[in-house]
Amino acid sequence: MKQQKSRIDWRSQLMGMLFAGPYLVGLLVFLLLPLAISLYYSFCSYNMLQPPLWVGWMNYRHLLHDHVFWRSLVNTLIYAAISLPFTLSLSVLLAVLLNTPLKSQAIYRTIIFLPCLVPMVATALIWQWLFNSDVGLIDYALRGPLHLAGGVLAGLARLFGAASSTVLTLRNLQPPVWLGEPRWAMTAIILMSFWGVGQTVVIFLAGLQDIPKDLYEAAEMDGIGAVGRFFHVTLPMLSPVIFFNLIMGIIGSWQIFDVPYVMTNGGPGRSTTFYTMYLFDNAFTNLRMGPASAMAWIQLLIILFFTAIAFITAKKWVHYA
Amino acid sequence: MKLRYRLLVHFCLLLAAVAYLGPFLWMISTSLKKESQAVQMPPLWIPHPLELHNYVRVFNSPAFDMSLYARNTLIIALLAALGSVLSSSLVAYSLAKMQWRGRNVVFGIALASMMIPFPVLMVPLYRIFRQVGWVGTSLPLWVPAFFGVPFFIFLLRQFYLTIPKELSEAAIMDGCTHFGIWWRIMLPLTRPALAVVGLFSFMAAWNNFLGPLVYLTHQSTFTLPLALQFYQSRSGGTTYNLLMAASVIVILPILIMFFLAQKTFVRGIATTGLK
Numbered sequence: 001m002k003q004q005k006s007r008i009d010w011r012s013q014l015m016g017m018l019f020a021g022p023y024l025v026g027l028l029v030f031l032l033l034p035l036a037i038s039l040y041y042s043f044c045s046y047n048m049l050q051p052p053l054w055v056g057w058m059n060y061r062h063l064l065h066d067h068v069f070w071r072s073l074v075n076t077l078i079y080a081a082i083s084l085p086f087t088l089s090l091s092v093l094l095a096v097l098l099n100t101p102l103k104s105q106a107i108y109r110t111i112i113f114l115p116c117l118v119p120m121v122a123t124a125l126i127w128q129w130l131f132n133s134d135v136g137l138i139d140y141a142l143r144g145p146l147h148l149a150g151g152v153l154a155g156l157a158r159l160f161g162a163a164s165s166t167v168l169t170l171r172n173l174q175p176p177v178w179l180g181e182p183r184w185a186m187t188a189i190i191l192m193s194f195w196g197v198g199q200t201v202v203i204f205l206a207g208l209q210d211i212p213k214d215l216y217e218a219a220e221m222d223g224i225g226a227v228g229r230f231f232h233v234t235l236p237m238l239s240p241v242i243f244f245n246l247i248m249g250i251i252g253s254w255q256i257f258d259v260p261y262v263m264t265n266g267g268p269g270r271s272t273t274f275y276t277m278y279l280f281d282n283a284f285t286n287l288r289m290g291p292a293s294a295m296a297w298i299q300l301l302i303i304l305f306f307t308a309i310a311f312i313t314a315k316k317w318v319h320y321a
Numbered sequence: 322m323k324l325r326y327r328l329l330v331h332f333c334l335l336l337a338a339v340a341y342l343g344p345f346l347w348m349i350s351t352s353l354k355k356e357s358q359a360v361q362m363p364p365l366w367i368p369h370p371l372e373l374h375n376y377v378r379v380f381n382s383p384a385f386d387m388s389l390y391a392r393n394t395l396i397i398a399l400l401a402a403l404g405s406v407l408s409s410s411l412v413a414y415s416l417a418k419m420q421w422r423g424r425n426v427v428f429g430i431a432l433a434s435m436m437i438p439f440p441v442l443m444v445p446l447y448r449i450f451r452q453v454g455w456v457g458t459s460l461p462l463w464v465p466a467f468f469g470v471p472f473f474i475f476l477l478r479q480f481y482l483t484i485p486k487e488l489s490e491a492a493i494m495d496g497c498t499h500f501g502i503w504w505r506i507m508l509p510l511t512r513p514a515l516a517v518v519g520l521f522s523f524m525a526a527w528n529n530f531l532g533p534l535v536y537l538t539h540q541s542t543f544t545l546p547l548a549l550q551f552y553q554s555r556s557g558g559t560t561y562n563l564l565m566a567a568s569v570i571v572i573l574p575i576l577i578m579f580f581l582a583q584k585t586f587v588r589g590i591a592t593t594g595l596k
Contacts, residue, residue: 001593007418012354012419012420012421013421013422015419015421015499016415016419016420016421016424017415017421019411019412019414019419019499019503020411020412020415020421020424020427022408022411022412022467022468022469023408023427023431023469024413024427025468026465026468026469027406027427027430027431027434027468028447029449029467029468030465030468031434031437031442031444033445033449034442034445034446034449035442035445036442036450037445037448038445041444041445041448048448048451052527059390083408084462094337097330097333097337100327100330102327102330102331104331104334105449108334108337108338110339110583111337111338111341111342112337113346113587114341114342114345114576114579115341115344117397117524117572117575117576117579118525118528118572118575119530119545119546119549119571119572120546121530121546121547121549121550121571121574122528122546122549122571125549125553125565125568126344126345126347126348126364126565126568129347129348129351129561129565130344130347131562135360135361135364137347137364139534140362140364141365151336154463155521161348161377165444183359184357195341196338197503198341200460202587203596210457220390223582226326251436251438254437254438254440255439255440257530257531258417258530258531258546261530261550262550276440276531278387279440280440280443280531280535283443283444283447283544284447285537289444289448289532292444293444293445294581296443296444297439297441298333299438299441300437300441303356303436303437303438304436307392307436308537310348314589
């Protein structure tokens with residue numbers, strides 16, 4: 001057996017490579033070559049019109065002092081750090097709910113999955129309209145409860161002798177101008193990400209269905225309640241799927257582009273300028289391919305870094321059966 | 322199961338359903354309103370009269386040739402789906418069923434390359450496609466699909482591995498070539514998996530925005546998402562009734578496809594997370 005393996009059968013070697021040929025060519029032309037070109041450009045000044053000019057580490061040095069670069073980096077990190085834990089927890093929760101045997105389950109599953117089918121541009125338009133101040137649906141829905149809560153809080157504040165300006169502010173509690181205020185614009189984009197969890201939910205649902213029933217039965221015999229079963233059976237058994245979705249989430253959140261581009265165009269100010277948007281701006285608005293390529297490589301390293309962290313810590317919390 | 326628990330689950334799911342369906346209903350509702358009704362407060366859920374004319378206006382808008390954009394998008398999406406299915410299954414067959422040195426290395430590279438998102442390669446790819454004169458055409462949006470898509474290769478390889486070795490060995494005994502095995506045995510056997518690949522790549526191409534934004538320069542080549550964004554930036558975001566009508570038109574084909582192939586869809590997504 002071993003002898004056979006050590007001698008290459010040239011015919012099957014050739015045939016195998018021939019069949020894999022499309023990908024081997026694609027790998028070269030659409031991945032390795034671009035990566036090499038990108039690395040080269042990241043050390044060049046280049047605007048696509050004149051030939052690239054070698055400038056050494058200048059692009060990287062300039063990025064270090066570019067406050068928009070840092071802003072876009074921080075914005076993306078904030079988005080990922082808040083959106084990822086929430087969307088993952090929400091997805092697990094929804095998947096558990098959708099895994100409960102009920103007759104109407106098929107309808108619920110379909111409804112929660114539907115938003116995933118919508119092109120991001122259309123999603124952005126729908127939510128821009130929902131988040132509209134004055135005539136938006138969300139604004140309208142918040143007005144009543146905020147008025148009520150504001151009245152109660154104002155009453156309490158007066159009772160405890162708060163300043164009259166505080167009382168007045170509370171009494172006039174208004175919904176935020178969602179897309180017009182920096183902090184709220186980011187909040188709006190994070191909230192929107194909750195609408196698109198359907199795909200993650202379906203993956204979790206499949207994971208849930210793979211958990212052997214007798215584990216739950218055994219836990220129940222031991223007198224472990226529903227909450228305990230969730231934390232001691234469901235979560236550990238689901239951890240490989242959580243890990244998969246975490247990795248996909250890390251990679252995905254670095255690509256966020258369509259929604260802020262359409263909905264806020266990075267504003268107000270630079271509050272929703274995400275990493276990929278600034279890379280795009282550098283490359284195709286300002287024709288600064290050097291800094292854009294440097295950003296691409298930094299992005300690649302950041303993704304690798306976070307994925308590596310996920311893989312290293314995975315040993316601690318991911319249970320493979 | 323306890324009734325109390327079931328009621329609780331029902332209640333939570335009902336809340337979720339309202340939250341997830343609400344934006345759709347609001348979009349449809351707005352798309353059927355007059356402009357004055359669209360900004361009316363308190364909001365009107367069921368417009369009266371139904372302004373179906375909005376859809377006619379979107380379709381007949383001189384600056385917004387909806388049927389042309391739909392055709393552009395459809396051609397790109399179909400070619401991308403065809404390319405992904407053919408190339409990815411061929412490559413996956415080679416990686417799963419053929420004996421050659423380096424195939425595991427190639428598979429490893431394919432897996433790793435899934436971590437490299439498009440934005441990272443955007444600049445050099447643009448440069449390469451400009452070199453060959455493809456910028457401004459739809460070629461960069463579907464030709465790469467014919468060179469194997471790592472994610473689909475990965476998916477199909479897992480399927481091919483579950484097919485018993487004896488099947489292809491027997492076929493070789495009978496004088497069948499590898500190409501024959503792939504074409505006559507593997508493709509028919511993995512039809513459900515191929516449907517998943519076709520659907521996913523069709524949808525990805527249909528919904529793609531950044532790619533068309535980078536490569537398409539003439540309005541006559543625009544895809545639906547790009548045209549939708551163009552339309553919005555032109556109209557200044559004031560005519561939401563028309564914008565929502567346009568959005569409905571962009572979303573509708575995908576929704577119809579989903580309901581026709583719901584099983585394939587859900588099974589496909591389910592497998593992606595587990596293998």
